[in-house]
Amino acid sequence: MSLTEAPARPGPAAPAPRRLRRARGTLWALAARVWLVPIALVAWEIATRRADTVYFPPPSQIAARMHEVWLSGPVSRLFLTDEALGTFGPSLGRLFGGWLLACVLGITLGIAAGRSRTLADYIDPIIEFCRAIPPSALIPLFIVLFKTGTQMQVATIVYGVIWPILINTIDGARYVDRLHTDTAQVFGVRGAQRLLRVVLPSAAPKIFAGLRLSLSLAVVLMVVSELVGSSDGVGYQLIYTQQTFDMSAMWGAIVVLGILGYLLNSSFLLAERHILSWHRRARQTT
Amino acid sequence: MLDVVNLTHTYGQGPTAHHALGGIDLKVSEGELVCVVGPSGCGKSTLLRSIAGLIQPTEGHIRIRDTAVTGIPGDLAVVFQDYSRSLFPWLTVGDNIALPLRRRGMDRQARHRAAAEALQEVGLDGAAAKYPWELSGGMQQRVAIARALAYRPALLLMDEPFGSVDAQTREDLEDLLLKVREHHRMTVLLITHDIDESVYLGDRVVVLTSAPARVAGELPVRLPSPRDQIATRELPAFVHLRAEVGRLVRAKDRRG
Amino acid sequence: MIGRRVARGATGVAGLVVAAEIAGASGLLDPAVLPRMSTILLEAVRLPADPEFTADLVATLRVWAMGLLIAVLGAVPLGLVLGNLRRAETAARPLVEFLRPIPSIALIPLVTLLVPSTEAVKIIAVVYAASWPVLINTMYGLKDVDPVARETLRSFGFGRLAVLRRVSLPSAAPFVMTGVRLASSIAFVVTVSTELLAGGVSGIGVYMIRAGSGLRTDLIIACVLWTGALGLVANVLLVRLQRQAFRWHAVKAVGEP
Numbered sequence: 001m002s003l004t005e006a007p008a009r010p011g012p013a014a015p016a017p018r019r020l021r022r023a024r025g026t027l028w029a030l031a032a033r034v035w036l037v038p039i040a041l042v043a044w045e046i047a048t049r050r051a052d053t054v055y056f057p058p059p060s061q062i063a064a065r066m067h068e069v070w071l072s073g074p075v076s077r078l079f080l081t082d083e084a085l086g087t088f089g090p091s092l093g094r095l096f097g098g099w100l101l102a103c104v105l106g107i108t109l110g111i112a113a114g115r116s117r118t119l120a121d122y123i124d125p126i127i128e129f130c131r132a133i134p135p136s137a138l139i140p141l142f143i144v145l146f147k148t149g150t151q152m153q154v155a156t157i158v159y160g161v162i163w164p165i166l167i168n169t170i171d172g173a174r175y176v177d178r179l180h181t182d183t184a185q186v187f188g189v190r191g192a193q194r195l196l197r198v199v200l201p202s203a204a205p206k207i208f209a210g211l212r213l214s215l216s217l218a219v220v221l222m223v224v225s226e227l228v229g230s231s232d233g234v235g236y237q238l239i240y241t242q243q244t245f246d247m248s249a250m251w252g253a254i255v256v257l258g259i260l261g262y263l264l265n266s267s268f269l270l271a272e273r274h275i276l277s278w279h280r281r282a283r284q285t286t
Numbered sequence: 287m288l289d290v291v292n293l294t295h296t297y298g299q300g301p302t303a304h305h306a307l308g309g310i311d312l313k314v315s316e317g318e319l320v321c322v323v324g325p326s327g328c329g330k331s332t333l334l335r336s337i338a339g340l341i342q343p344t345e346g347h348i349r350i351r352d353t354a355v356t357g358i359p360g361d362l363a364v365v366f367q368d369y370s371r372s373l374f375p376w377l378t379v380g381d382n383i384a385l386p387l388r389r390r391g392m393d394r395q396a397r398h399r400a401a402a403e404a405l406q407e408v409g410l411d412g413a414a415a416k417y418p419w420e421l422s423g424g425m426q427q428r429v430a431i432a433r434a435l436a437y438r439p440a441l442l443l444m445d446e447p448f449g450s451v452d453a454q455t456r457e458d459l460e461d462l463l464l465k466v467r468e469h470h471r472m473t474v475l476l477i478t479h480d481i482d483e484s485v486y487l488g489d490r491v492v493v494l495t496s497a498p499a500r501v502a503g504e505l506p507v508r509l510p511s512p513r514d515q516i517a518t519r520e521l522p523a524f525v526h527l528r529a530e531v532g533r534l535v536r537a538k539d540r541r542g
Numbered sequence: 543m544i545g546r547r548v549a550r551g552a553t554g555v556a557g558l559v560v561a562a563e564i565a566g567a568s569g570l571l572d573p574a575v576l577p578r579m580s581t582i583l584l585e586a587v588r589l590p591a592d593p594e595f596t597a598d599l600v601a602t603l604r605v606w607a608m609g610l611l612i613a614v615l616g617a618v619p620l621g622l623v624l625g626n627l628r629r630a631e632t633a634a635r636p637l638v639e640f641l642r643p644i645p646s647i648a649l650i651p652l653v654t655l656l657v658p659s660t661e662a663v664k665i666i667a668v669v670y671a672a673s674w675p676v677l678i679n680t681m682y683g684l685k686d687v688d689p690v691a692r693e694t695l696r697s698f699g700f701g702r703l704a705v706l707r708r709v710s711l712p713s714a715a716p717f718v719m720t721g722v723r724l725a726s727s728i729a730f731v732v733t734v735s736t737e738l739l740a741g742g743v744s745g746i747g748v749y750m751i752r753a754g755s756g757l758r759t760d761l762i763i764a765c766v767l768w769t770g771a772l773g774l775v776a777n778v779l780l781v782r783l784q785r786q787a788f789r790w791h792a793v794k795a796v797g798e799p
Binding site: 032033034035036037040055118121122123124125126128129130132133134135136137138139140141143144145216219220223224227228234235238239241242250251253254257258259260261262264265 | 546547550551552553554555557558575576629632633634635636637639640641642643644645647648649650651652654655656727730731733734735738739746747750751753754757759762763765766769770771772773774777
């Protein structure tokens with residue numbers, strides 16, 4: 001037995017005709033997946049032009065307005081206008097600030113509660129109760145405590161997104177494979193080493209699932225908190241355009257939120273696939 | 287070197303209690319390779335987990351080099367049957383071997399040198415940067431053996447180490463074990479349900495009854511060294527011993 | 543074992559309450575900012591006797607239930623169709639992936655302009671948010687159907703519809719139920735959010751805003767406690783229902799925390 005037994009890796013570049021065929025196959029698969037998007041867009045365009053109401057501007061008009069408001073800036077700033085920076089900057093700041101804070105708190109507390117049955121028993125009902133409270137219900141309280149502004153918004157986001165992280169981390173840290181912990185114990189791997197090299201990686205797939213869910217929740221809570229009390233950000237933009245009756249810009253803000261959510265989710269998935277590649281590939285081979 | 291006296295273990299209490307071990311006495315001397323045979327579910331793994339300090343025995347005591355086992359002994363390594371779960375899939379092969387060596391107070395360089403040496407010994411030189419799941423089952427078990435070797439334990443415990451690999455690989459691994467054990471003069475306690483394997487590998491075979499496990503009998507194995515998969519197995523002495531062990535296992539089956 | 547867990551849980555809750563009370567009584571927390579625990583709990587007990595609060599509570603429950611019901615009635619059939627037609631599913635997926643992350647709350651300013659009734663605005667927002675988990679879990683459930691079971695029936699000469707009714711629906715049902723459970727908690731969050739945003743005359747959120755403008759922090763927190771209790775009860779009831787109905791099936795949800 002030697003190293004040549006290793007499972008076959010994808011060989012060197014496939015011969016040209018096969019590569020071409022594969023490329024064509026990928027193109028077809030892509031077309032089968034996205035063909036509805038242009039059709040839906042065109043149908044929407046036609047329908048809105050026919051209906052001709054102010055509330056439903058055609059997509060072309062929305063796109064033009066988005067370009068004008070956000071993407072007509074200088075090249076040196078990737079075409080972003082002051083308006084774009086002033087709107088997306090604060091929003092993204094709150095979004096990531098709140099999410100990262102929730103990550104740190106949730107993972108730390110989750111690992112502790114996942115590894116200690118006693119601690120979990122004590123705080124379990126509190127967690128169950130707190131996560132049943134709709135985070136938006138705390139906004140009136142946070143407004144009184146923090147006044148409107150970034151503090152209130154970050155507090156809302158942290159409270160809203162911490163639960164999936166916490167619950168998943170507890171779950172992941174609690175059910176580390178018995179043989180993994182036994183092995184660690186027999187070979188004297190303990191303390192910080194055990195936490196960093198055994199418990200955390202083993203819980204990582206679950207933790208990542210929680211992180212991804214919480215990231216999409218963070219977008220929602222960012223908007224909610226900005227709608228309630230803010231003087232900048234995408235949520236404020238929605239209110240402002242509504243009041244100034246700038247329908248195209250308002251639709252633009254909604255579209256941006258869809259794109260933002262999609263981008264965040266897919267880039268997180270990408271990072272997750274990269275970081276947890278051992279998990280995916282270990283699954284495939286066993 | 288290893289001294290097990292009246293080891294008893296019971297899971298649970300009352301009428302639902304499961305008596306896994308019913309008072310086992312076992313001695314392993316320095317440098318000896320002892321095979322423990324018994325049917326599956328007879329409490330072999332409980333015995334091994336007790337010696338490894340992973341569970342507390344209900345009664346009896348275990349001493350390694352005249353020190354009572356309480357908690358995890360420092361100079362003991364285990365090779366488990368399920369290599370895919372006992373190796374950490376998120377660490378490379380090299381890191382899997384190097385991780386336990388921190389406890390030995392070795393610096394990073396020394397750890398990785400030791401890992402490379404151990405890999406060479408099990409015939410996997412150059413595999414340090416690979417991940418366990420990139421290797422075949424037999425190779426993964428070689429990594430587990432390398433991890434145990436690098437740890438330089440006084441006592442090596444093996445729990446059905448070759449139970450999950452195909453027959454050819456199994457023979458290769460058996461011979462590998464005999465080779466490294468000879469080289470390091472290691473003391474090994476190997477648990478298996480395979481009668482042939484126990485006779486082929488062991489200096490002595492201990493047969494357990496089904497649960498609650500007791501020692502049904504012991505047979506010294508006097509076969510010429512080095513052993514050979516073909517030649518040793520056709521010796522009349524091997525055939526005779528295999529039958530003896532088989533009879534002991536059978537006797538216990540009829541009784542149970 | 544279970545007795546000890548309950549005892550520990552109760553100790554944990556009691557400990558938190560006592561600690562908060564001590565912090566308030568000792569002046570560690572300014573009662574003007576965060577009222578004392580005893581005051582809050584007293585208010586929480588008194589709240590159900592307040593006819594205004596109960597009216598708001600009923601209004602909230604109505605929006606929640608209506609929104610959830612419409613979402614289920616719409617999303618389950620759509621999920622069944624998409625889950626059965628593979629091509630339709632692949633085509634619809636990018637649209638779903640784009641529409642799903644749009645927070646339903648972001649639609650409120652638009653919907654407010656279109657629909658005069660605030661109650662309808664709230665329900666629309668709830669329906670939009672609650673439909674996704676139901677739709678996606680229904681589709682996922684249909685994919686999970688054992689092909690052997692399906693082909694066995696087909697080989698006995700059953701038609702597509704019969705297979706759908708006898709194999710696909712029963713095996714997808716637990717997934718649908720999980721989707722409904724997720725949708726229920728999302729619907730609750732959106733209901734309260736819309737009450738804060740779309741305003742209107744009734745709802746727990748409206749009640750809280752009124753309490754907030756009077757700087758009655760104790761009342762707000764008492765309301766928060768009630769929303770937590772409500773969410774908890776709804777969740778426990780749905781989990782019970784699911785366990786009762788699908789004892790044979792351990793479900794893994796899509797997008798469940």
